[in-house]
Amino acid sequence: MEQNCDFLKLRRLGVDTHQEPVVYMRQDCHVAIAEGFTAQSRVEVCTEGHSTIASLALVSNDLLSHQEAAVSEAAWRLLGEPQDGERLSFRHARAVDSMSFVRGKLYGERFTQQTASAVIRDIKAGRYSDIQLSAFVTACAGDRLNLEETIALTEAMVASGQRFDWGSDNILDKHCVGGLPGNRTTPIVTAIVAANGLTMPKTSSRAITSPAGTADTMETMTRVQLEFEQMRRVVEQQGACLAWGGSVSLSPTDDIVIRVERALDLDSEGQLVASVISKKVAAGARQVLIDIPVGPTAKVRSADKARRLQQLLENTGAALGLQVRTLVTDGSQPIGRGIGPALEARDVLQVLMNDSQAPQDLREKSLCLAAEMLEMSASAAPGDGLAMARETLDSGRAMAKFRAICEAQGGFKQPQMAPHSHTICAEKHGVVAYFNNRFIARLASLAGAPTAPAAGMDVHVRLGDNVQAGSPLFTLYAQAPGELAYALEFLDGHTDVIRIEEETV
Incomplete structure (x- = not known):
């Protein structure tokens, strides 16, 4: 009879577990009994053409029949969006051998190129449960990664995803290490740089522990979930994009780790550097400007920590072929007025439109960062970048370019305010x-x-x-x-x- 087969039929329940793959089955179904599955077992779930590893949740009521299994929306996407009724087969996921390297790190051992690669490979494959990911994040927290470990993790993260090659050495990018509310300079800087004929394939993260990331802010104005070839087309058309890095599979393990960092409210200096540099390398950048706000309640709170972070960023970048320039800025107060995606988007638009109500601190900081990038690229002579950036903004060319980028990504929309x-x-x-x-x-x-x-x-x-x-x-x-x-x-x-x-x- 069908109930004795080694498969169950998919029933899509529409359960949102964010990015965590979960599978649901009755605890008394034949598969659970035969395999000896228990709650929180790591289970490999397979369809005809896809497989993923998920955590098991057992159901003791009639939500599911004995012939059915359900998966979370995250697992459903990883399984290639199968149809209801499609057959699912199950087996115990193999032991995650690389967890021994994470445990070793917790007890003071160092990651090597080989062990870092093994850990990142297993994270990408979905073999780590959220509990195991939490152990990895904790092992890397604070300043527990030295330069060699940071380089090893960065190289492993780059190797885990896709990578752009734009056929040029003059590809720009920027990043802020965060910790300062507002400070939404990236859309403005990108528009100024691209309006001057330069290439800036900008991918950004969503918020980790902050009220907004650049991707969150941009999503209130345009589509940011671009696939690899879509991003390529936007950059080829407009010279720049403002996309969410997680949708392009650039350093994909980073977005998995970020989800757990956000839940734990933990940041790692080395993991931060690996995250930033791996995404810049994967985006095809060659010259990168990094903003490091320093202040008593910012993420970076002292000049000593800023210097250490500068060295880590510059040395890790150099090891992976990037020219990294860091800029220490004032982190004693928020930049701009708005804090939160739509409010920051409003500030960005006011600056780009030369609105008299625009926050002047956001405008001036964006101009200074853009000036640095124009000079890094040799588009402006040393000392002339600020005048070039200001003319680009004042003339309306930056706003026109920003609008064109948004249209290329799927259309421009006005951010909505809360009631x-x-x-x-x-x-x-x-x-x-x-x-x-x-x-x-x-x-x-x-x-x-x-x-x-x-x-x-x-x-x-x-x-x-x-x-x-x-x-x-x-x-x-x-x-x-x-x-x-x-x-x-x-x-x-x-x-x-x-x-x-x-x-x-």
């Missing part, structure tokens, strides 16, 4: 003396960003501003009243988000 808001005002007269960037990012995230693209916050003051009691300091935005209340509840216990001090004579 619910609450403004926090100063309780006393004084001078704005301090921003807690971490608390500001946390507030915007609690309000719903980046999951709700329109959520986040607007900052109305800058360091050194004189304020009166009752003057607005910042406004929170949320898609739903409950999210707004959640953020305000956090604020009740964290009053030192923006510090106002009495003016001294």
Whole structure:
């Protein structure tokens, strides 16, 4: 009888587990009994033409029949989007031998080129459960990776995905190491660079621990999920793109690791460098500018840590054939007004359109970064890059190029604003003396960003501003009243988000 066969029929339930592949079957079905499957078993699931490894969840009620199995949406995509009723076969996933190298790292051993490659290979193949990925992220956290380990991981991550070759040595890219709310310079810089005839195949990550990444912000204005050949066509047409790196399979293991880093709220210095450099190499870049904001509540908090990060980035880049230039910038306060995808997109558009309401700090920083890149490429002589960048922006050529890039990626749309808001005002007269960037990012995230693209916050003051009691300091935005209340509840216990001090004579 059919129930004695070694397969089950697929039933698509539409369960969203984000990027984690999960398979569901009855605990008393013939496959579970015959294979000795238990909850959380790592199971290889196969269709006629595809296979993936998933974590098993056992069902004890009538959600599924004894002849059915379901898979999460992530597993369904990895299986090639099979039809309901298609046959699925199952077997125990083989032991993940490379976990011994992760355990060794936790006990103080170093990754080698061989062990790093084995770990990254297994992560790409989906052999690591989320628990095992968490162990890997923890093993790399902080400054536990030295230069040799960072280079080894970077090379392994590049080898795990596709790679562009643009047939030129003058291919530009930029990156910010993060940790500073707002600071959405990339779309502006990319538009300025591309408007001057240069090539900049820009891929970006989604937010890890912040309220928005460049990909999240761009997604409020255009399509960012481009396949490999789609990205190639956009860059060939417009000289640049602004795409999500995860959709192009450039260093694909990085996006798997980022998902776990986000859940754990952990960052690794070496993993950060491997992530940045591997994606630049995979995108075909040859010259890369990296922004390192430094401030007391930024991701990089001291000049010493900035210097160490500069060396790691430059040396790792050189080992993989990149010319990397790093720029240490002020990370003491947010850049721009908006924090959250749609609010940051609004700021970007205001700068590109030369709007009188545009945040001037975002405009000036973007111009400085673009100037560096124009000079790196020899399009501008040393010292002339800023004038060239400013003319490109002021003339409207940057906005025209930005719009053309968006149209090539699938069309331009205006970012939408959230319906619910609450403004926090100063309780006393004084001078704005301090921003807690971490608390500001946390507030915007609690309000719903980046999951709700329109959520986040607007900052109305800058360091050194004189304020009166009752003057607005910042406004929170949320898609739903409950999210707004959640953020305000956090604020009740964290009053030192923006510090106002009495003016001294």
